[in-house]
Amino acid sequence: MQAVKTSSTVLFDGPEWTFELLEKARDIIEDIALQDLGLDVYPNQIEIISSEQMLDAYSCAGLPLMYQHWSFGKHFVRDETLYRTGRQGLAYEIVINSNPCISYNMEENTMAMQTLVMAHAAFGHNHFFKNNYLFRQWTDAAGIHDYLAFAKNYIIACEERYGLTAVEDILDAAHSMQAQGVFRYGRPPQPTVAEKEAMQKVREGFESSQSLLDLWTDSTMRRDDEDSDNEDPAVSARQRELNLPQENILYFLEKNSPILKSWEREILRIVRSLAQYLYPQKQTKVMNEGCATFVHYYIINELYQQGRLTQGAYMEMMHSHTNVVLQPEYDDPRYSGINPYALGFAMMTDIRRICETPTDEDRDWFPDFAGNPNWRGVLKDAWANYRDESFIQQFLSPHLIRKFKLFTLSNDANKPNLVVSDIHNRAGYRDIRRELARSYDLAYLEPDIQVTDVDLRGDRELKMTHFVRNDIQLDRDNREEVLKHARKLWGYNVKMSVEVAP
Amino acid sequence: MHHFIDRRRNPKGKSLGNRQRFLRRARDNIKERVDQSVRGKTLQPENGGLSDGEKVTIPSKGLKEPRLAHSTTGGQRHHVLPGNKDYVVGDTIPRPQGGGGQGGRKASEDGDGEDEFSFTLSQEEYLEILFDGLELPDLVEKNTFETLTVGTRRAGLTTAGSPNNLNLVRTMRNSLGRRIALQRPSLAAQQDVEDQIALLEAKAPLTAKQKEALSELQARLDYLNRKRKVVGYIDPLDLRYDTFVPEKIRNSKAVVFCLMDVSGSMQEREKDLSKRFFLLLHLFLTRGYEHTEIVFIRHTHHAQEVDEETFFYARETGGTIVSTALEEMKKIIADRYPTDEWNIYGAQASDGENFGNDSLRCKKLLLEDLLPVCQFYAYVEIVDEDADMLLSNADAGEDLWQAYRQVKEAVQHFEMQRVSLPSHIYPIFREFFLPKIKGAQNAGG
Numbered sequence: 001m002q003a004v005k006t007s008s009t010v011l012f013d014g015p016e017w018t019f020e021l022l023e024k025a026r027d028i029i030e031d032i033a034l035q036d037l038g039l040d041v042y043p044n045q046i047e048i049i050s051s052e053q054m055l056d057a058y059s060c061a062g063l064p065l066m067y068q069h070w071s072f073g074k075h076f077v078r079d080e081t082l083y084r085t086g087r088q089g090l091a092y093e094i095v096i097n098s099n100p101c102i103s104y105n106m107e108e109n110t111m112a113m114q115t116l117v118m119a120h121a122a123f124g125h126n127h128f129f130k131n132n133y134l135f136r137q138w139t140d141a142a143g144i145h146d147y148l149a150f151a152k153n154y155i156i157a158c159e160e161r162y163g164l165t166a167v168e169d170i171l172d173a174a175h176s177m178q179a180q181g182v183f184r185y186g187r188p189p190q191p192t193v194a195e196k197e198a199m200q201k202v203r204e205g206f207e208s209s210q211s212l213l214d215l216w217t218d219s220t221m222r223r224d225d226e227d228s229d230n231e232d233p234a235v236s237a238r239q240r241e242l243n244l245p246q247e248n249i250l251y252f253l254e255k256n257s258p259i260l261k262s263w264e265r266e267i268l269r270i271v272r273s274l275a276q277y278l279y280p281q282k283q284t285k286v287m288n289e290g291c292a293t294f295v296h297y298y299i300i301n302e303l304y305q306q307g308r309l310t311q312g313a314y315m316e317m318m319h320s321h322t323n324v325v326l327q328p329e330y331d332d333p334r335y336s337g338i339n340p341y342a343l344g345f346a347m348m349t350d351i352r353r354i355c356e357t358p359t360d361e362d363r364d365w366f367p368d369f370a371g372n373p374n375w376r377g378v379l380k381d382a383w384a385n386y387r388d389e390s391f392i393q394q395f396l397s398p399h400l401i402r403k404f405k406l407f408t409l410s411n412d413a414n415k416p417n418l419v420v421s422d423i424h425n426r427a428g429y430r431d432i433r434r435e436l437a438r439s440y441d442l443a444y445l446e447p448d449i450q451v452t453d454v455d456l457r458g459d460r461e462l463k464m465t466h467f468v469r470n471d472i473q474l475d476r477d478n479r480e481e482v483l484k485h486a487r488k489l490w491g492y493n494v495k496m497s498v499e500v501a502p
Numbered sequence: 503m504h505h506f507i508d509r510r511r512n513p514k515g516k517s518l519g520n521r522q523r524f525l526r527r528a529r530d531n532i533k534e535r536v537d538q539s540v541r542g543k544t545l546q547p548e549n550g551g552l553s554d555g556e557k558v559t560i561p562s563k564g565l566k567e568p569r570l571a572h573s574t575t576g577g578q579r580h581h582v583l584p585g586n587k588d589y590v591v592g593d594t595i596p597r598p599q600g601g602g603g604q605g606g607r608k609a610s611e612d613g614d615g616e617d618e619f620s621f622t623l624s625q626e627e628y629l630e631i632l633f634d635g636l637e638l639p640d641l642v643e644k645n646t647f648e649t650l651t652v653g654t655r656r657a658g659l660t661t662a663g664s665p666n667n668l669n670l671v672r673t674m675r676n677s678l679g680r681r682i683a684l685q686r687p688s689l690a691a692q693q694d695v696e697d698q699i700a701l702l703e704a705k706a707p708l709t710a711k712q713k714e715a716l717s718e719l720q721a722r723l724d725y726l727n728r729k730r731k732v733v734g735y736i737d738p739l740d741l742r743y744d745t746f747v748p749e750k751i752r753n754s755k756a757v758v759f760c761l762m763d764v765s766g767s768m769q770e771r772e773k774d775l776s777k778r779f780f781l782l783l784h785l786f787l788t789r790g791y792e793h794t795e796i797v798f799i800r801h802t803h804h805a806q807e808v809d810e811e812t813f814f815y816a817r818e819t820g821g822t823i824v825s826t827a828l829e830e831m832k833k834i835i836a837d838r839y840p841t842d843e844w845n846i847y848g849a850q851a852s853d854g855e856n857f858g859n860d861s862l863r864c865k866k867l868l869l870e871d872l873l874p875v876c877q878f879y880a881y882v883e884i885v886d887e888d889a890d891m892l893l894s895n896a897d898a899g900e901d902l903w904q905a906y907r908q909v910k911e912a913v914q915h916f917e918m919q920r921v922s923l924p925s926h927i928y929p930i931f932r933e934f935f936l937p938k939i940k941g942a943q944n945a946g947g
Contacts, residue, residue: 019506026506047507056517071567073524076517077621107510168523176568329585338584407586409595411579417594423586436582447570472577474570481568 011308017111022046025115029123032302037295038376039127042101042141046122049104054090055080057104062094064104065148067155067270069171092320095121097129097281099141112313116320119299124292131384132287134280144277150197151270158263170264173485174250174271179446181250181272182279204262235453245450248272249464249486252451258460259491268489283387283442290344291383297321297345327404338436343404347391350400351379361398388440396436398429406432413471447474448501460492467501525627531560532623536631558628559620629789632782654746663743676740686733687726695723756791756845756877758784759834761827763852764800764818772884776851777814778927779882783849786935791845797834801827803857807834823857824850824902828867841875848872848879854900861905868906873913880934881906881918 011028012021026046033039049057059076060066082088092113095103103121105114129135140147159167174181239245246252250272254265281288300321304314327342328334354362355375363370369378382391401424408422408431422428422435438444448467454460464486466474479496486494525532535558623631659672702708702716760780762768768776780796787794798813799805802820805827831848839846856864873879883903899907903918910916919930 019508022506045505045507047509049509049512053509053512059517059520068519068523070520070523070527073517073520073522074528074565076520077524081621104509164523164526168527172567177570180570327584330583331585331587335585338582404584405586406582406584407589409581409583411581411597413576413578417596420589420591420593420595421580423589423591428591432582435580438580439582445572447572449570470578472579473573475573478568478571481566482570485568 009307010310011115011303012111012313013310015110015112017109017114021111022114022118025111026118026122028303028308029115029119029299032299033119033123033127033295036302037298038380039123039295040130041123041126042099042130044122044126045100045102046118047102047104048107050107051083051090054094054104054106055083057094058090062096063148063274064096065145065152067148067152069175070168071175093117093121095125095129096144097135097139097141097277098144099130101126101129101141110316112309112316113320115303115309115313116296116300116317119296120292123299124295125288127295128284128288128291128383131380132280132284132387133385134283134387138280139277147196147273151274154200154266154270158267162263167267169488170267171271173489174268176482176485177249177253178271178275180449181248181268181275183248183251183276184443200266203266238455239453242454242456244454245452245465247448247450249449249451250275253486253489256454256456257490258456260489264489280387283389283440285340286344286347286388286440287383287386287391288344289341290346290348291379293321293325293341293345294348294379297349329405343392346400346403347395348379350397351375351382351395353399354397359399365397366395389437389442392440393433393437396433398424398426401429401432406436408432408435444469449496452497462486462490462492462494464494464496466496466498468498469501473498525623525631528560528565529631531565532558533631535560536623536628557620557622629785632785652748652750655749657745657747659742660745661741661743663745667743667745669742669744672742673736673740676742677736680737680740681733681735684733685729686735687729692723692726692730695719695726699723755793755795755843756787756847757795757797757839758787758847758849759797759799759831760813761799761801761831761848761850761852762813763802763822763824763827763855764813764816765802765822765855766819767822767853767855768884772851772853773814775884775921775924775927776882778924779851779880779921779931780849782927782931783847783880786931787847797831799827799830799834801830805830821857822852822855823860824852825860825863825867828864828872832867832871835872835875846876848876849882850880851882851884852902854883854885854902856900856902861901864902865905865909868909868916869912873909873916877915879916881916882930883918883920885920885922887922 011025026044033041055076057064058079059072066072079088083090090106092109093103093105095101101122103117103125105117105121109117129141135141155167155171242252242256250268253260254268254272257265260268300309300314300317303309309317325339325342325345327339328336351369352375354366354370355372355378358366358370372378382395386394405424407420407424408428410419410421412419422431424432448469450465450467451462452465453463474496483494483496659669699716699719702712702719705712708716758780760776762773762776764773784794784796796810798808798810800808800813800818801822801824802818803823803826804820807830808816827850835841835846868879883899906916906918910918917934919933921927921930
């Protein structure tokens with residue numbers, strides 16, 4: 001009797017997918033995701049693409065409407081070669097933080113994989129995009145497609161008007177400082193697309209009229225007696241005037257470069273807007289993937305228990321899931337850092353465990369939620385209010401540290417050997433957790449470089465400062481190349497000095 | 503609130519623009535490699551000489567995307583690693599060589615660390631880069647020379663024409679539309695009335711009412727017959743004919759004649775140089791024509807047509823009579839390549855030696871028989887590496903060279919050059935095919 005019941009309700013049997021099956025699967029997944037897990041998602045738009053189109057998307061940071069630049073072509077030929085020679089597989093899906101949430105599924109996927117991928121991307125990632133505070137505050141999910149379309153068209157128009165080389169030069173230079181083109185702390189305003197275009201027109205008009213009226217601006221009409229003999233007040237005055245120090249170098253160049261034309265400034269603005277849009281994704285790799293992996297794992301198990309999946313399909317999904325969350329050990333040839341899927345999934349699962357069957361140790365470490373019957377609520381709160389660094393700092397349990405057998409190596413360039421500084425024991429838990437959290441903190445991963453001073457009425461040399469932490473310097477070749485680009489954008493000398501971070 | 507979209511049918515090559523920009527950016531690097539890759543190639547497509555694409559490996563220098571990033575060495579760092587086996591606090595580990603100790607670093611960084619990377623150029627892109635900026639010789643000036651044939655092309659439909667061109671589908675479609683519009687009675691309707699009449703007539707004698715019905719039916723049958731006659735099944739109005747118009751078709755078939763002296767004086771070096779020249783010419787023409795063929799003619803004191811392998815690698819001894827090869831070429835053209843269908847290109851390589859009076863004969867053959875039917879004819883003389891005198895002085899040379907110089911003065915689509923090193927081949931080839939300024943024809947030589 002039981003067997004008859006299950007075979008009449010299985011979603012699909014066999015590897016081939018059809019759009020009807022996809023619809024059916026999606027509806028059931030949605031039911032579990034929304035009713036059972038209580039997820040809150042953007043409307044889904046699921047697109048089926050070929051491997052060629054997947055490669056296209058790969059090369060453009062996953063954004064289908066990206067503007068054109070040679071570096072994307074370079075990434076494409078590299079990915080294509082790797083893919084064709086079998087050295088690199090393609091992702092099963094790509095999902096975009098937008099409203100509606102667009103996910104791209106590969107046509108090669110079997111029906112089982114399509115189901116898994118839908119649960120993973122269209123519900124897991126989608127929920128995370130919609131609810132995590134970084135995405136809510138920093139990205140405009142409803143407007144991104146319009147903005148990308150605007151950017152693409154604008155750059156094409158510039159290429160037609162000013163030539164490929166001129167546009168390429170600006171984009172090259174802007175890309176070299178893209179990671180320094182984000183506001184890490186301030187809140188960006190979020191004008192609509194129509195407003196943006198209007199603003200852009202106004203800016204252009206203003207720039208062209210200003211070139212005529214340049215003689216009468218404040219800076220030229222200013223009385224000279226403000227420049228007193230004392231050096232420091234002058235420096236601090238012009239720092240105030242230019243809002244220095246400024247961590248967003250692209251923003252500073254866009255606003256203050258003496259030589260850029262208005263269209264060049266607009267391109268800088270586009271590059272830094274996209275950097276800002278992608279910035280939350282860089283900060284939430286572990287959480288984002290952990291959330292999506294946890295959701296798909298929960299959903300496929302639920303489907304299997306409801307008798308909606310055949311054993312074969314379930315095994316196929318589990319096989320793929322296991323591959324994804326594999327964490328090779330440090331001495332394994334496959335080891336290439338900590339796998340964000342593995343860590344994220346393990347932490348999410350661990351949170352559920354702490355809620356459901358806490359040990360004394362868990363109660364000690366996590367008095368706030370150990371034994372909380374509502375593990376869904378605890379997880380959703382974590383997904384909404386943390387990023388990788390703070391999430392690990394708050395939620396990584398001794399249990400997991402033991403499970404992963406984490407240990408810390410201290411690497412001091414002045415000493416001949418590496419030293420094991422902590423292992424998974426009582427003395428080491430907190431240190432390991434802190435170091436691991438720090439290794440996901442972009443403030444530590446990325447160099448801290450700020451525009452600190454420029455004398456617009458003097459030699460106009462732009463002074464940047466690299467605040468060095470732990471004696472880790474910049475890569476020299478890269479630094480020289482980037483400075484060349486910066487000089488191109490600034491028009492005058494650009495100097496990078498080094499200071500020890502306070 | 504949700505939907506699925508099938509994007510698989512969307513146009514491919516969305517990143518074509520990016521690819522073009524990339525090739526443009528890396529052009530110098532790619533060009534260098536493409537020029538190098540010409541060396542190892544064979545001419546015939548089936549031998550892999552011109553495959554679908556060409557794999558090139560270029561240094562990633564100049565394609566770097568610099569970023570402000572931390573150096574991978576130096577400073578104080580902490581790495582958290584999984585999978586501790588038996589380490590305890592305080593254990594020391596020798597520093598791994600080559601900076602391998604960066605536990606937390608992602609292997610998928612940017613790939614910029616690679617020194618070079620390879621990818622595949624399509625054949626079109628390959629040729630485009632190889633022959634960047636070159637033109638087919640004097641295409642404008644020699645318009646009259648371009649071979650034309652006349653073919654026919656469909657040119658829509660007409661209402662008049664010969665019956666063999668009748669377009670049945672269109673005609674029947676018109677017919678059906680007209681019959682429906684004019685309500686032509688169907689054969690079934692007529693049959694129906696006839697059946698009813700037959701039924702009534704069989705019942706004789708008839709009542710008055712039946713007679714009346716019969717005459718009514720008769721009248722209806724007459725009407726139907728008349729209407730079927732007036733509204734014909736096919737009316738002249740319905741007829742549609744296919745039309746064809748004669749059209750001049752630009753011929754895009756080309757044949758390259760490779761002529762080479764294989765007598766004892768031509769060694770490996772000379773043959774290698776010739777091969778490169780022939781290869782370039784063939785590749786170049788492949789780009790301009792839909793279909794190209796190659797004919798290999800080798801000669802000593804007699805000439806014969808051979809396959810590529812024999813042409814380049816077989817040994818032959820004997821004297822040197824260049825005109826035999828020209829005769830052979832003339833014969834093959836007459837036999838197989840009618841000049842109204844084929845664009846003919848000639849390329850000849852030799853070390854400049856010829857038998858006695860033969861050079862005059864060559865000149866005569868070229869001027870009278872071959873050059874009038876050729877689009878272009880190139881002569882490459884391979885000289886010793888140390889023959890500076892010959893290289894720098896075009897006036898000097900043996901009688902074949904002298905005879906050809908006279909040919910060159912007489913005919914514009916004849917080119918000649920001396921080479922001694924592989925590096926000469928490509929520049930000379932370029933020189934042959936660079937777009938020339940009118941009137942400066944002879945200055946290039």
